[in-house]
Amino acid sequence: MSTSNRILLGVNIDHVATLRQARGTRYPDPVKAALDAEEAGADGITVHLREDRRHIQERDVLLLKDVLQTRMNFEMGVTEDMMQFAERIRPAHICLVPETRQELTTEGGLDVAGQEARIKAAVERLSKIGSEVSLFIDADERQIQASRRVGAPAIELHTGRYADATTPSEVADELQRIIDGVNCGLHEGLIVNAGHGLHYHNVEAVAAIKGINELNIGHALVAHALFVGFKGAVAEMKALILAAAAMDR
């Protein structure tokens, strides 16, 4: 079981594209954001090509594939169209996420336990193209064990409930749920990542959990970039998570 202090920052650039799509302009370009993020210390770039194309477009993914110096973490719903696109792109990492068109953002984790055969087939198919497949799930023992059973090498724990918690006791409960999830994932032999809704004021407690491999963060970085620039926003976040991960708690 790994209890390393090393932690990676995956920068999600979806919401750079959200701003572009709001006006149908050519700017701001998420590809430029990705390159800036890499220069500022991002360990990887995450993009979610939603079925409704509300932010990232195929064009972005195709360009990123050519220019990234780090690695792409491609988030996708489990649909035949997406499977075929992923087979064409062959990203280093693929994260399977649940998706509905009505949701404001990714509201919960993938129900792996409820559709094991379907997810297992997707994991097997995507592993054949050389991608490391992770499953975006809630920090729930049932889902974590099902993720191991379907053959995914990695999971990403959805931290949205922690991020949305308002009272100190709710925050503590949600944090504990993530800690338990990380330990359960490591026990099952999985690589454990986490993300969603993390920002400059709530990230440290999560980054301090021993054994987390990577945090994927997007919305807060794009928002902060308005004031300090994208490189500055990424560098600040990276410094924050490295410092938190290095602390002996």
Ligand SMILES: CC(=O)[C@@H](O)[C@H](O)COP(=O)(O)O
């Ligand atoms: C799965 C996930 O958490 C990311 O894709 C991130 O949330 C992107 O933003 P939206 O969910 O708002 O599309």
Ligand SMILES: NCC(=O)COP(=O)(O)O
């Ligand atoms: N998978 C989570 C992610 O990529 C970033 O989510 P957010 O920081 O934009 O909420």
